[in-house]
Amino acid sequence: MTMSESQFVLTMASIVFVSMPLIIAVCGEIITERSGIVNLSLDGSMLMAAMTGFVIAYESDNIWAGFLAAMLVGAFFAFIVAFGSIRLRQSQFAIGFVLTLLGDDLSAFLGQNYTRTPGPTVTHFGIPLLKEIPIIGPIFFNQDALVYFTYFLVFFTWFWLFRTQPGLRLRSVGERPEAAFARGVGVNRQRYLYTVIGGALVGLAGAAYSLDVKIGWSDGHIRGMGWIALAIVIFGGWSPIRGALGALLFGATKALASYLQSRFPEVSVVAFNAIPWLLMITVLLLVGSDFTERVILMAPQRMQRPLQRFLRVSPPKALGSTFVED
Amino acid sequence: MHIELRDIRKHFGPVKANDGINLVFEGGRIYGLLGENGAGKSTLMKILSGFQPPDSGEIVIDGQPQRFSSPAEALGKGIGMLYQDPLDIPAFNVKDNYLLGRDRRVILNYKTARAELDEITSRFSFEIDQQATIENLSLGERQQLELTRLLVGGAQFLILDEPTTGISADQKDKLFNSIRKLAWEEGKTIILVSHKLDEVQELCGEAMILRKGKMVGRTPVPCSNEQLVEKMFGQIPLRGERPVYEVGEPVLELQNVRIPTYRLTVENINLTVRAGEIFGLAGLEGSGQQLVLKACAGLVKNDQGRISLAGQDITHWSYQRLRTAGIGYIAAGRLEEGLVAGLTITEHLVLSQPSHKFFIDWASAQKQSEARITQFQVVGRPESLADELSGGNQQRLLFGLLWESLKLILLEHPTRGLDVRSSDWIWEQLYARRNSGTAILFMSSDLDEIIDRSDRIAVFSGGKMSRILDAKTTSVEEVGRLIGGQE
Numbered sequence: 166m167t168m169s170e171s172q173f174v175l176t177m178a179s180i181v182f183v184s185m186p187l188i189i190a191v192c193g194e195i196i197t198e199r200s201g202i203v204n205l206s207l208d209g210s211m212l213m214a215a216m217t218g219f220v221i222a223y224e225s226d227n228i229w230a231g232f233l234a235a236m237l238v239g240a241f242f243a244f245i246v247a248f249g250s251i252r253l254r255q256s257q258f259a260i261g262f263v264l265t266l267l268g269d270d271l272s273a274f275l276g277q278n279y280t281r282t283p284g285p286t287v288t289h290f291g292i293p294l295l296k297e298i299p300i301i302g303p304i305f306f307n308q309d310a311l312v313y314f315t316y317f318l319v320f321f322t323w324f325w326l327f328r329t330q331p332g333l334r335l336r337s338v339g340e341r342p343e344a345a346f347a348r349g350v351g352v353n354r355q356r357y358l359y360t361v362i363g364g365a366l367v368g369l370a371g372a373a374y375s376l377d378v379k380i381g382w383s384d385g386h387i388r389g390m391g392w393i394a395l396a397i398v399i400f401g402g403w404s405p406i407r408g409a410l411g412a413l414l415f416g417a418t419k420a421l422a423s424y425l426q427s428r429f430p431e432v433s434v435v436a437f438n439a440i441p442w443l444l445m446i447t448v449l450l451l452v453g454s455d456f457t458e459r460v461i462l463m464a465p466q467r468m469q470r471p472l473q474r475f476l477r478v479s480p481p482k483a484l485g486s487t488f489v490e491d
Numbered sequence: 492m493h494i495e496l497r498d499i500r501k502h503f504g505p506v507k508a509n510d511g512i513n514l515v516f517e518g519g520r521i522y523g524l525l526g527e528n529g530a531g532k533s534t535l536m537k538i539l540s541g542f543q544p545p546d547s548g549e550i551v552i553d554g555q556p557q558r559f560s561s562p563a564e565a566l567g568k569g570i571g572m573l574y575q576d577p578l579d580i581p582a583f584n585v586k587d588n589y590l591l592g593r594d595r596r597v598i599l600n601y602k603t604a605r606a607e608l609d610e611i612t613s614r615f616s617f618e619i620d621q622q623a624t625i626e627n628l629s630l631g632e633r634q635q636l637e638l639t640r641l642l643v644g645g646a647q648f649l650i651l652d653e654p655t656t657g658i659s660a661d662q663k664d665k666l667f668n669s670i671r672k673l674a675w676e677e678g679k680t681i682i683l684v685s686h687k688l689d690e691v692q693e694l695c696g697e698a699m700i701l702r703k704g705k706m707v708g709r710t711p712v713p714c715s716n717e718q719l720v721e722k723m724f725g726q727i728p729l730r731g732e733r734p735v736y737e738v739g740e741p742v743l744e745l746q747n748v749r750i751p752t753y754r755l756t757v758e759n760i761n762l763t764v765r766a767g768e769i770f771g772l773a774g775l776e777g778s779g780q781q782l783v784l785k786a787c788a789g790l791v792k793n794d795q796g797r798i799s800l801a802g803q804d805i806t807h808w809s810y811q812r813l814r815t816a817g818i819g820y821i822a823a824g825r826l827e828e829g830l831v832a833g834l835t836i837t838e839h840l841v842l843s844q845p846s847h848k849f850f851i852d853w854a855s856a857q858k859q860s861e862a863r864i865t866q867f868q869v870v871g872r873p874e875s876l877a878d879e880l881s882g883g884n885q886q887r888l889l890f891g892l893l894w895e896s897l898k899l900i901l902l903e904h905p906t907r908g909l910d911v912r913s914s915d916w917i918w919e920q921l922y923a924r925r926n927s928g929t930a931i932l933f934m935s936s937d938l939d940e941i942i943d944r945s946d947r948i949a950v951f952s953g954g955k956m957s958r959i960l961d962a963k964t965t966s967v968e969e970v971g972r973l974i975g976g977q978e
Contacts (some may be wrong), residue, residue: 329597330590337580337591344578347542348592349563470622482582490561 170300176420177304184416185308185315186373190394191401191408192322193239193366199326199403200359201339201483202247205261208391209268210242210364211371216276218372219382223284231285232372239368240361242268247360251353254487265391273384280383287311287377311377318366322405335359339481342488352488370394400445402478415441452476492518492553492569492647492680494539499548501534506908508534509545510704516648519678521670523691523712526701527723527776527936532684535701536650540572541565563592571646575653577633581626588625589640611639615669631662638669648680649673655690656754656777667694686723686775688716688975716975717968724938724971739766740801742898742930743787748796750782757782757954760796764899764930769921771945771962772934773970778951780934781823784901787932788820789813801898815845817898823907825885832878836860836871836888843892867891868916883913890920900924902933906940918944938970952976 190211197204204210214235222231242264250257287309295306305316326332335355337345342352374387397415401408422437451457461472494516501509508531516522526532538545541559549556552568559565562572579588586604593604605621612619617635625633634654641649651670655663671694673679685691691698692713700708700722708722741763748760757779764770772780785791787798789810798806800816808816822828830839837860841851860873869887871880880888886909893900900921906914921944925931935941941948942962950957950973957973 328599330595330599331597333587333591333599336587337583340580340582341578344580345591347562347578349561349566350592479582 174300174303178307180413180416180420181304182308182312183378183419184412185312186370186378187390187394187397187412187415188315188409189318189373190367190370190391191397191412192318192405193363193370194394194398195363195401195403195405195408196322196326196335196366197243197360197363198398198484199339199481200335200356201342201481201486201488202250202356202360203257203261203485204243204246204360204364204367205258205395206242206246206264206268206391207261207367207394208388209265209272210239210367211268211374211387211391211394212272212385213242213268214238214368214371215375215386216272216279216371216382218368219284219375220276220279222372222376223279223282226285228285228287228376231376232369235372235375236365236368239371240365243360243364243367244357246364247357250487251356257485269385269388272386276382277384281381284381285376286380309377311373319405319409326405336481339483342483342486346488346490352490356488367391367394396445399480400449403481404478407475407478411445414444418444452478494570494648494680495551496535496539497549497551499535499538499545499550501531501538501543501545507704509538512548512701512704512706514699514706516680516682518647518680519674520697521674521681521683521695523695523698524682524684524701525686525688525691525698525719525723527686530701530723531704532701533652536572536652536682536684539565540570540650542572566641566644566646569645569647570650571641571644571648572650573634573637573641573652573654575656577630577637579625579633579637582624584624585619585621585628585636588636593640593644607643608639611643615639615672616665617669629658629662631658631666634658634662634666638666642673646679648682650682650684652684653686654683655685655687670694686777688719688775691719692716717971720971720974721967724967737767739768739928742766742768742801743932744797744799745783745787746797746799748783748786748793748798750779750786750791750793752782752791755779755782755954757951757956760956762949762956762959764932766898766928766930767925769925769931769933769944769946771941771948772932772951773938773941773948774934774951774974776936779954779956780949780951781903783951783956784820784903784932784934787899788818788901790820814894817894817896819893819897819900821886821889821893821900821902821905823903825882825889826878829889830877830885833876835874835876836864836869837873839877839888839892843894845894863891867920883909886913886917890917896927897924897929899930899932902931904935904937905933906935906937914940938967942967942970950974 190207194204194207217238218231218235221234222228225231245264246257246260249255249260289309291307292313296302298306326336334345334350337350338352338355346352371387374390375382379387393415397408397411401411418441422440426432426434426437457476461469461476464472496512496514499509499512500507512535524532524536537543539550541562541564544558551557557568559568580591583591586601586608589608590599590604608619608621612635615635617639619628619632619636628636654666658666670681674681683691683695695712698710698712698719699706700719702723702725710718743762743764745760745762748757750757755777760783772783774780782791786793789808789812792807797804800818805813805816826832834842837856840860840863841856857873864871864873867887867890869880869884869891871884877885877888905921906917909917921931942965945962948960948962948965948970950960950970952974953976960969
């Protein structure tokens with residue numbers, strides 16, 4: 166089971182690369198859910214965006230046009246969720262779920278003439294100097310522009326949420342809309358805005374697959390990745406940094422699973438595929454248990470609060486609710 | 492700052508919450524706004540603080556008519572309201588909570604926030620841990636933070652809605668001291684919304700009393716409690732005629748019962764209700780009478796003392812077990828605690844039956860439900876949903892769901908929000924029950940109803956029960972004194 170250093174670096178770099186679209190989708194959904202809306206349509210809208218992004222980029226021979234189109238598709242799906250729940254006061258879960266099914270079938274139908282054709286891709290671009298740093302360099306800085314954008318996105322989303330006034334308003338709306346309203350925050354305007362922005366990022370994530378990580382289009386191309394993103398949002402405690410770590414951990418366990426599979430071909434494939442999920446459930450249960458509380462209390466006094474904040478997360482209190490402004 | 496309310500009206504369906512209210516407030520004074528639950532205090536204050544618009548009427552500040560579309564706008568004009576349940580964000584830390592809606596710059600400035608918080612909290616000697624999360628603070632501390640926020644936001648006119656409910660005595664003193672400081676040293680206007688007479692007496696210079704949506708009086712305070720009680724409840728004509736009843740065996744007995752809660756501890760309750768007797772519990776809302784009723788229904792637990800039903804010890808029995816033992820309970824929240832909003836009358840009937848079969852005989856349930864509807868004069872059909880019924884019909888349905896033979900009926904506000912005809916009908920039903928030997932224990936904020944309908948009365952004040960009064964010989968003055976906690 167030994168692995169040479171270059172092998173290790175290659176594996177890690179590929180984990181980062183493969184996890185990138187998932188991280189983008191997780192950031193998008195975190196923004197949306199922090200405002201109190203659940204966009205459950207992720208699986209369908211990512212499929213639609215992946216298909217649209219690929220088709221537009223293929224036809225126009227311009228990947229940026231493809232990314233833009235994918236973002237519009239994601240934003241549009243999210244807008245339907247927001248409009249249906251805020252204006253029409255329908256269940257956002259029902260709308261999101263139906264959109265998931267719709268996106269799945271509609272993408273298969275609209276993309277049927279473009280399956281298994283080669284198309285344009287994002288070009289590899291190592292950052293000079295940075296990529297020369299031992300180990301870190303080749304893992305993180307010998308990637309492509311979309312990966313670098315993702316680093317920025319994670320940091321920026323965190324900064325926006327926790328260090329800026331607009332981010333404070335966004336979070337307040339998801340926590341206690343009536344209090345936010347009393348302080349002059351336009352609750353539903355915020356929710357529209359961040360649902361649509363979050364949706365656009367989800368769309369970008371879809372195209373990040375079809376134009377970069379899993380190039381091309383086929384029926385049900387990235388089916389399931391939307392649900393995984395939704396799960397990682399919860400796992401990540403609605404924080405972009407934890408969410409990104411969660412996505413990387415997911416990618417790592419996937420890599421581990423395929424490594425184990427090649428080592429033990431006699432064991433069923435399905436068994437290894439379950440590893441990431443078992444890990445996720447275990448961590449979630451551990452974090453929510455009394456055991457963690459005891460561990461926190463054993464830590465030095467001044468470390469307790471930060472630990473508490475990092476480990477003990479709860480969903481935005483007003484998640485999935487509607488708010489009527491008087 | 493001079494504020495005038497002119498002919499404020501607000502209706503909720505047929506209920507006139509505010510029915511043409513005119514008021515003037517001058518700067519630098521502390522006012523008390525008194526009134527029983529449902530008198531329209533909260534509605535009026537929500538209108539004044541921009542939380543909801545009035546149907547008609549206007550708010551005039553220093554001669555300028557104003558219209559607020561949100562509380563933030565009202566605060567911009569200098570009107571701030573402190574809610575009983577502070578309108579903060581429990582998941583936020585103290586600084587985030589303070590900064591929300593305050594700072595307009597994009598990047599949050601924690602340094603300034605810390606300095607501002609330090610400055611104002613030390614001015615009022617509040618002690619708040621700035622590293623804490625709001626949900627870990629006590630109610631009193633959250634209140635202090637809200638007050639701080641409103642003051643920094645420029646409030647010249649502060650409305651405090653029942654601010655002392657659920658805070659410690661020490662925090663209450665601090666709050667009252669800061670209120671005095673704000674009014675007398677800084678010239679701010681304060682309105683204390685309350686139904687606690689002593690607090691209004693202690694703090695305010697003038698009391699304004701609302702009853703049934705109307706202003707019924709303004710009086711300088713301190714004054715006598717009776718004077719305030721009389722205005723709050725109205726003049727009550729005593730009716731001499733009351734149905735005779737045969738006293739039976741003791742049904743419900745409470746011995747030295749103590750019920751501790753976060754907000755209030757009820758102690759030393761000794762009470763006997765006999766078969767065929769109607770026993771009324773009076774007192775301002777939240778004085779402990781509801782806790783006693785709920786303890787008898789098995790919904791809250793007493794930590795000391797003994798409750799018995801017809802000689803049998805029923806202390807700490809569950810609600811379901813008490814139901815089977817013959818206790819019927821009708822809660823104040825008809826849709827919240829009594830009925831299931833989305834179920835039909837027939838479905839309620841099936842649910843309320845003592846025993847259940849796996850398969851429901853809908854045909855006979857339908858028939859029974861029609862029979863009950865006729866018998867209890869509910870305006871509705873078997874397939875009407877509970878939340879489609881009016882308040883009066885919901886109450887009739889609740890009565891229709893009570894079991895046939897009961898030893899004891901417990902009621903919270905049996906006729907609240909009902910018209911005279913429905914109220915009379917409800918009491919006819921209760922009289923019929925008592926004639927068949929059921930004991931009845933009820934609470935009401937309607938003094939008229941208490942004195943008129945009960946055989947005996949106990950008055951609650953701040954968790955303490957008064958001596959027991961005979962309804963035939965008591966007077967409104969006597970009950971009023973006891974409600975105010977004097978004796």
